[in-house]
Amino acid sequence: MSSAFKMADFSFAAPIIFVALWACVVLLASAFSTKSSKLGPLTAFGFVIGLVITGYFWTALEQPRMSVFSGMLVLDRFSLFLDMIFLLAGLLTSLVAHGYVEEHGFAESEFYAVIALSVVGMMLMGHAGDFIIVVIGLETMSLGVYSLVASWTDKRKSTEAGLKYFVMGAVASGFLVYGIALLYGATGSTRLLVITSRAAAHIGDPLYIIGLFMVFGALAFKVALVPFHMWTPDAYEGAPTPITGFMAAAVKTAGFGLLVRAVSTIFSGESFAYGSTGWINIAWMLSMLTMTVGNVLALRQTNIKRMLAYSSIAHAGYIMLGVIAIPVLGLDPSAVLLYLLQYAVTTIGAFGVVAWVGRRDAENTGLEQWAGLGARKPAAALAMTIFMLSLGGIPPTAGFFAKLYLFKSAMGHPSLLILVVIAAINSVISIFYYLKPIVAMYFRDAGGEPIAEPMRSSSLSVAITLAAIIVFLLGMVPGSALEMAIKSTIGG
Amino acid sequence: MDRRKLYVSLLLAAAALLLISSVALAQAPSTSGGVAPHAQFYAGKLASSKKLSPLAMLWAMRVLAGLMLVGGIFTIGSRNPVVAALCLVGTLFCTGIIFLLLHATFIAAIQVLVYAGAIMVLFVFVVMSVGHPEREEIGLSRGIISKLIGGAFAVMLLLRVSPVYMSYQRTVNAAGEIISKAMPPVSSKYGNVEHVGKLLFSDYLFPFEAISILLLVAIVGAVMVTRHRRRDDNKGAAAAAASAGEG
Amino acid sequence: MTMINELLVFAAVLFVIGVIGVIIRRNTLIVLMSVELMLNAANLTFIAFSRARGDVLGHGFTLMIIALAAAEAAVGLAIVVAVFRSHKTVNVDKFNLMKR
Numbered sequence: 001m002s003s004a005f006k007m008a009d010f011s012f013a014a015p016i017i018f019v020a021l022w023a024c025v026v027l028l029a030s031a032f033s034t035k036s037s038k039l040g041p042l043t044a045f046g047f048v049i050g051l052v053i054t055g056y057f058w059t060a061l062e063q064p065r066m067s068v069f070s071g072m073l074v075l076d077r078f079s080l081f082l083d084m085i086f087l088l089a090g091l092l093t094s095l096v097a098h099g100y101v102e103e104h105g106f107a108e109s110e111f112y113a114v115i116a117l118s119v120v121g122m123m124l125m126g127h128a129g130d131f132i133i134v135v136i137g138l139e140t141m142s143l144g145v146y147s148l149v150a151s152w153t154d155k156r157k158s159t160e161a162g163l164k165y166f167v168m169g170a171v172a173s174g175f176l177v178y179g180i181a182l183l184y185g186a187t188g189s190t191r192l193l194v195i196t197s198r199a200a201a202h203i204g205d206p207l208y209i210i211g212l213f214m215v216f217g218a219l220a221f222k223v224a225l226v227p228f229h230m231w232t233p234d235a236y237e238g239a240p241t242p243i244t245g246f247m248a249a250a251v252k253t254a255g256f257g258l259l260v261r262a263v264s265t266i267f268s269g270e271s272f273a274y275g276s277t278g279w280i281n282i283a284w285m286l287s288m289l290t291m292t293v294g295n296v297l298a299l300r301q302t303n304i305k306r307m308l309a310y311s312s313i314a315h316a317g318y319i320m321l322g323v324i325a326i327p328v329l330g331l332d333p334s335a336v337l338l339y340l341l342q343y344a345v346t347t348i349g350a351f352g353v354v355a356w357v358g359r360r361d362a363e364n365t366g367l368e369q370w371a372g373l374g375a376r377k378p379a380a381a382l383a384m385t386i387f388m389l390s391l392g393g394i395p396p397t398a399g400f401f402a403k404l405y406l407f408k409s410a411m412g413h414p415s416l417l418i419l420v421v422i423a424a425i426n427s428v429i430s431i432f433y434y435l436k437p438i439v440a441m442y443f444r445d446a447g448g449e450p451i452a453e454p455m456r457s458s459s460l461s462v463a464i465t466l467a468a469i470i471v472f473l474l475g476m477v478p479g480s481a482l483e484m485a486i487k488s489t490i491g492g
Numbered sequence: 493m494d495r496r497k498l499y500v501s502l503l504l505a506a507a508a509l510l511l512i513s514s515v516a517l518a519q520a521p522s523t524s525g526g527v528a529p530h531a532q533f534y535a536g537k538l539a540s541s542k543k544l545s546p547l548a549m550l551w552a553m554r555v556l557a558g559l560m561l562v563g564g565i566f567t568i569g570s571r572n573p574v575v576a577a578l579c580l581v582g583t584l585f586c587t588g589i590i591f592l593l594l595h596a597t598f599i600a601a602i603q604v605l606v607y608a609g610a611i612m613v614l615f616v617f618v619v620m621s622v623g624h625p626e627r628e629e630i631g632l633s634r635g636i637i638s639k640l641i642g643g644a645f646a647v648m649l650l651l652r653v654s655p656v657y658m659s660y661q662r663t664v665n666a667a668g669e670i671i672s673k674a675m676p677p678v679s680s681k682y683g684n685v686e687h688v689g690k691l692l693f694s695d696y697l698f699p700f701e702a703i704s705i706l707l708l709v710a711i712v713g714a715v716m717v718t719r720h721r722r723r724d725d726n727k728g729a730a731a732a733a734a735s736a737g738e739g
Numbered sequence: 740m741t742m743i744n745e746l747l748v749f750a751a752v753l754f755v756i757g758v759i760g761v762i763i764r765r766n767t768l769i770v771l772m773s774v775e776l777m778l779n780a781a782n783l784t785f786i787a788f789s790r791a792r793g794d795v796l797g798h799g800f801t802l803m804i805i806a807l808a809a810a811e812a813a814v815g816l817a818i819v820v821a822v823f824r825s826h827k828t829v830n831v832d833k834f835n836l837m838k839r
Contacts, residue, residue, distance in 0.1 A: 009698075013698075020705055023708075024708075027712065069697060069698035070694070070695050072695070072696075072698040072699060073698060107716065108716070108719070110712050110713075110715060110716040111716065113712055114709060114712055114713055114716060117705060117708060117709040117712070118709065120705055121705070121706075121709070124702060124705075130699075131800075132696070132699045132799070132800055132803055133698070133699060133702065135803065135804070135807065136699055136702045136703055136705075136706055136803065136807070137702075139706055139807050139810065139811065140702075140705055140706045140709050143706070143709050143710050143713055143810060143811065143814045144709045144713060146713070146814055146815075146818065147709075147712075147713025147714065147716055147717045147814055147817070147818070148713075150717050150818045150821055150822075151716050151717060153717065153718075153719075153821050153824070153825065154825075155825075156825045156826060156836055157836050157837060159717075159818065159821045159822045159824075159825050159826070160822060160825075160826065160834045160836055160837070161837070162717070162818050162821070162822075163767065163818050163819065163822045163834065164834065166814070166815055166818050167761075167767065167770055167771075167774075167815075167831075170771070170774040170811055170815060171758075171761050171774060171777070173807075173811070174754075174757065174774055174777035174778055174781070175777075177777075177778060177781040177804055177807075178754055178777065178780065178781040178784065180781075180800075181781045181784040181785050181788065181797075181800075182653070182784070184785060184788055184796070184797060184800070185660065185747075185784065185788040185791075188792055188794070188796075189796070190796065190800060205656075206652050206653060206656045207653065207656055207660075210649060210652060210653060227638070227641070230638060233837070234837045237837050238836075238837060306837075546742070549742060550741060550742045550745075553742050553745070553746060554745065557745070557746060557749040560749065560753065561749065561752055561753060561756065564753050564756040564757070564776050565756060567756075567760065567769070567772050567773070567776060568756060568757075568759060568760030568763070568764060568769065568772075568773055568776070570769075573766060573768045573769055576768075576769050576772055577768075577772065580772050580775060580776070583753075583776065583779065584775075584779060587779055587782070587783055590746065590783065591783075591786055593742075594743075594746075594786050594787060594789075594790040595790060596786045596789070596790070596798055596801075598798070599782075599786060599798050599801050599802065599805075602802060602805055603782075603805065606805050606806075606809060607779070607805055607808065607809075610809065611775070611808060611809050611812050614812055614813065614816060615768070615771075615772065615812065615816065618768065618816045618819060618820060619768055621820070622768075622819065622820060622823040622829055639762045642758065642761075642762055643758065643759060643762050646754070646755045646758035646759070647755060649751070649754075649755070650751050650752065650754075650755045653751055654748050654751060657744055657747035657748050657751065658744045658745075658748065659744070660743070660744055660747060660791065676791075676792065676793030677793075678790075678793050682793075682795070683795065683798060687795055687798075688795060688798050688799065688802070691795050691796070691798065691799045692799060692802070695799070696799040696803075699799075699803055703803055703806050703807075706806065706807065706810050707806065707809075707810055709810075710809075710810035710811070710813045710814050711813070713814050713817070714813045714814050714816075714817035715817075717814070717817040717818055717820075717821045718817045718820050718821055
């Protein structure tokens with residue numbers, strides 16, 4: 001109750017505050033410039049500075065865990081690492097979006113400010129030490145992404161996708177808030193650590209258990225685990241392509257970041273975690289269902305965006321495997337962090353290529369339209385090949401190493417062995433559909449006139465080149481990134 | 493719906509709410525800053541500035557909560573979105589008065605101002621501009637399985653939680669141990685502007701700042717989505733003109 | 740204390756009414772109103788628990804949820820207006836441009 005914050009607390013929130021201020025700068029710049037042509041790079045520049053600030057905090061953090069604003073915000077290397085993923089995703093997305101928006105001419109300058117503001121929401125989620133910050137961060141992110149999905153108002157699919165996503169998301173946040181109310185009633189606090197410390201007094205308390213499950217359900221919705229995945233294909237297909245990449249990369253990372261935070265705090269109570277109705281058992285089932293359903297449904301898609309949407313569901317299943325392994329193996333999130341990092345970069349790169357091959361009034365997301373791209377546009381085809389190989393987990397890409405590390409760390413525990421085997425089988429299945437675009441690009445003849453013709457945009461090519469380089473580096477020399485992920489521990 | 497019937501029922505409902513709310517206002521702590529003096533004056537006339545007995549408060553709560561639920565049922569059940577919006581206003585207003593019974597005077601004021609006032613005006617505005625009543629099948633039409641699961645979960649939640657609620661009795665100390673089983677007595681300042689304000693500017697300072705980002709993203713996002721845009725090429729302009737002609 | 744016990748049950752019923760509204764209604768506007776009912780039920784639960792404990796934490800949380808509901812309604816209604824412009828309807832069943 002007592003006032004326990006200091007003005008110095010604001011300096012510890014510097015990465016968050018900086019990005020929020022930069023979003024305002026972008027808004028102001030859009031108000032004063034008649035042409036919106038420089039706003040994408042301007043936003044990207046802000047994300048680069050944000051990355052530098054966050055990187056400095058990551059290296060300079062002395063304690064394993066700092067708690068500021070009387071426990072509202074938590075600073076540890078884990079959350080700072082997540083921040084870097086969000087900022088990298090925002091950087092790549094705003095560069096890709098710059099080319100895409102220019103080509104299709106649909107959105108105006110607010111587009112970039114909303115991207116930056118949703119990144120602020122994600123960072124709040126990563127740093128949350130109290131449920132109120134969880135709710136505010138989640139809603140900031142979600143409201144931004146809903147409006148980004150619906151922002152192409154001339155395209156009926158876009159508004160329809162935005163509405164479907166919004167309705168489902170609003171219901172999920174209703175469940176989240178009611179669940180938090182139950183937890184508050186049971187334990188008398190909304191602080192994650194306090195709820196954790198009082199867990200022992202609430203073994204078998206229905207308010208406590210149901211509250212935790214409602215929170216778990218809302219998070220499962222955000223990361224699109226299988227019974228809660230209904231919105232994903234439509235929202236991903238209808239959204240403007242750079243935003244689809246942003247959702248697959250950053251929104252998913254934010255959801256999993258929060259899930260890992262919950263796993264290390266409120267979900268860690270013995271009575272909730274273990275046993276036949278413990279969350280670990282349920283998450284085991286969800287993880288298996290998610291990867292299987294995602295992969296099987298992806299096999300029969302002919303629209304590349306929709307195929308990648310189902311593939312992102314499957315990847316959520318793999319990441320969930322890593323999340324389950326965290327409490328079993330003593331709170332080491334490095335495998336999940338590394339996987340999230342490579343998945344974020346790879347998926348934004350893949351959607352970036354999908355955006356690249358579209359022209360105004362011809363988005364070219366069908367597989368048949370990609371026929372013969374390898375001969376006509378070797379650069380785009382090569383980039384897509386790299387990202388597809390990485391998503392499929394084929395060496396020497398980032399996806400291979402991260403998946404190997406994730407499976408290897410999960411195999412340390414016998415109870416997860418079956419799940420790892422299922423995941424490995426699933427990865428093999430997934431290679432079939434990841435090869436489909438590659439086959440179409442290189443081994444199928446276009447027949448008549450060329451259909452897909454990449455747009456010209458320097459910022460888009462910069463983004464895709466950057467993503468491809470990162471994917472290669474993470475695959476060939478993963479040492480430093482791995483070391484960083486291992487050092488990014490959860491501080492209590 | 494017959495318009496005259498609608499107006500009469502609305503007037504009756506408003507009169508009943510006013511009556512109950514004045515009783516509830518009299519219940520609010522007299523020294524609090526959350527209730528305007530004139531409200532206390534009128535309420536005082538009605539309840540002769542005496543505190544209500546617990547039994548009277550219980551029944552006031554039951555009547556209000558009953559109205560709240562009826563309003564909720566009509567909100568989800570009415571065919572006409574305008575009627576639904578008005579019923580929602582009633583529900584939110586009843587909730588506001590229940591907040592008064594719980595000594596949450598500041599939140600009660602905010603509930604009526606922001607929720608029943610601002611948000612509902614927004615709703616009614618949009619309903620008026622887009623929501624002409626159209627034929628609608630009420631029921632599970634698509635995604636039956638997921639909807640049934642959701643509904644079953646909600647009902648199970650109710651059945652599981654209600655018994656716990658009915659036996660929920662705890663006043664706890666800081667360590668979470670139960671020290672008393674009665675409703676804790678609160679000071680006359682409990683829940684007024686000063687009390688909540690102190691919380692907002694100490695522990696809740698950061699959320700209070702962070703919510704401004706939420707409001708900003710909502711404003712910018714809403715503007716981005718609703719702005720009517722004309723494409724600059726000829727085909728787009730023609731399409732826009734055509735759609736404008738339709739609308 | 741009976742009052743708070745019963746109030747909590749009333750709030751849970753209101754929450755379930757909101758969930759049922761989301762499930763059975765096709766009109767997007769009424770679905771949004773049902774979501775408001777759910778959030779309102781959560782608010783009521785917070786205030787009731789807060790009173791039962793004699794602390795004021797729930798009041799702060801409720802205030803934030805009211806702001807959140809306002810923001811959500813603004814974005815939701817904006818999307819509804821955009822959808823109405825492009826589809827000329829707000830009926831969820833008519834939104835089927837994308838096939839499973």
